[in-house]
Amino acid sequence: MKELLLKGNVILEDAIHEDAVIRCVDGRIATIEPHAREHEGKGLLDFSGRYLSPGFVDIHVHGGAGADYMDGTVEAVRRTNIAHARHGTTSIFPTTTTGSFAQLDAMVKACENVQASWTPADGARIAGIHFYGPYFAADKVGIHASEGRRDPVREEYEYFLGREIIKIATCASELPGALDFFDHARERDCFITCGHSNACWDELEAAFTHGMRHVDHFWCAMSSVASLRKRFGTPMQAGMEQYVLANPAMSTEVIADGIHLSDDLLRFAFRLIGPRRCCLVTDANRAMDMPPGQYRFGSQADGSWVWSDGHSVRGDDGSLASSMHGMDRMVKTMAKAIEQDLPAVIRMASLTPAELTGIAGEVGSLTPGKRADIVVLDESFEVERVFIGGEPLPVADARPDQAA
Template identity: 30%
Template sequence: MTKQSQESWRITNVRIVADEEIISGSLVVAEGKIAGVYPEGSDVPAAYGELPVVDGEGGWLLPGFIDVHVHGGNGAEFMEANREAFDRITAFHAANGTTCMLATTVTAPHDETEAVIREVAAYRAGDMPYAALHGVHLEGPFISERWPGAQNPAYIVDPQPAWLEDWMARWPDTIRLLTLAPERRGAGDLIAMLAERGVIVACGHTDSGYDDIIAAVDRGLSHAVHTFNAMTPLHHRKPGTVGAVLTDPRICAEVIADGHHVHPAAIRLLVAAKPADKLLLITDAMAAAGLPDGEYKLGELPVVVKDGAARLKDGDTLAGSTLTMIGALRFMVEQVGVSVQDASRMASGNPAKQLGIADRTGRIAPGLQADLVWTDERFAVRQTWVKGRTVARA
């Protein structure tokens, strides 16, 4: 097929998750964009009659997933900082419905972190054949020694504004999100500087109390990574980081919905507490995602995966996940009890809004990019498209 025919097609006999409603019918893609949604029984314009047709077989058509927190998959991680690893990761997650992601680092030396930023910028400048990299999420190294999780404590440092100034000058619009512990020396000034420059700042791996987080939000912090994990917990006299995340509507909250990191009841509490547009599904996936149980690494740290749960070999600390975005959506619907529309918003629309790209992706609506995932009735991915082009097919 020509490029135009690859990016122009229609899908029929499918349940389309469009904003607040589910429409049974068909959808037309023209030159990489959504041209129209047509309920069952309505006429598709004759101009689209000759386009290739995909039979949706009564399954679901969802906006492509946007994962703002993912370290790797299928045996590769972003810290490898090369195109082969990036292709391997983005191909794997595309096969599980992801169409856009942030390459997420681990706490590492300056030069290793810089290499990831440099190589992601170069990757984005060329052809991205699978899920698109929207930029980098720096998870650390400005985090708490008390809450390192599966981050290497040897490389934890206080905030270094000069590093960020240098990286942003050399690779503009590449660093999209940074996770830090707001209680660290100099964190407040860095939060304000980054927020002013359009970088999302998140709390995570933090020993901050409630008041610390609220003060950080006042300076520009707007995000919380893997809520409940690696942060001070909720107590009725000391609300902690979790209490601030639950109660401050300015904070977007991530959650790892895999059944290992957070109990379904705690996720229900999070869903009830947060505004509808302030909860994001993430994978926090490591290199072992998509591979059998066994021994792996997250950065330099040895990890053991057993029954799908990844833990540091030395101890019982959870170390990222083996989750996929389709797995997170399925868990939210089947175990937490949210609607398909709400789970879709958490996996696509909300992250698009948080990243500032909701004007072009994250929803199914005419004029937006055809970033789409088609699944069967049980949410098994059949096909994924980025800008109308097939990037994965079962």
């Protein structure tokens, strides 16, 4: 029996248990107890004054530390997963971009290989793949390479969604064949999302009846009243924002890096959508933890060129190109924006995405029986230590070098 004892301010689902001890046995949480004398001398790791948080769960992430999942190599997958673990992410959903069938296939196979041989030294555990690109609307591709965008191809998506590792499936709701895609994804028990879309209310409603329950990165590359007026003219149409706000069965996500969305918008999302329907994602690319410079978004071979200034990543036209920050940055920014309720902010980075993707029985909260995925945060929400399945990330890797 391998035992691990951690003392600190334990962040529970709806409260903070100060000066408590998390007892972990064989990689799982056994109990959460008030600190007592009997804990001393038993190898107790004392993080008094710091927070003990559940490991973060990132359902939308492309790369980091100079690598992108679409590079399609085991080395790129491991490099990215280790980088995100340093920022507190312990469960991760590698996310595809637009690209060729061969590039998507290489990405999936590399992730399968890493998942099958995973150890804590490999960083964040792959909980599944987010099949995100290539089924985007032509007018909402964003920084993704437009050459790799296409409408749903049945033979292609049946092949990919047939892979056990794929757990999240995205398609723009207005595309020809989107509803058939959603039907097949529902049969495969995927979490179904609409992203990079210029869909109107009726198209979203149709998608909802076919299993779609989530829209990606709220306010980014999504339909709006203004974009739908360009598409339909008048009368003006409701889009993804209005649909999510009006439908309590829908969820969404925000990139809380302090660059994509203002504090006002983050507060809006928290108050009107709430921490049970809105999660934090990084949407990070390979520029995370790298110096300023030019990088490929997507495959190193032919992904779109983007430029990092050390704070943000942008395309040729100055538009934002996903994020270059880890989940710790998202937590810190969200906590500052709402100035209250730390357990709710942590939920947005852990339990909410775990619930949405069906893995909350194993991860997402500091609950007895769950995996001992634990992040130690200081008072400024900087990552001090990370434990994955009760195993510590090496101390030298626990606090990332900051690119900004």
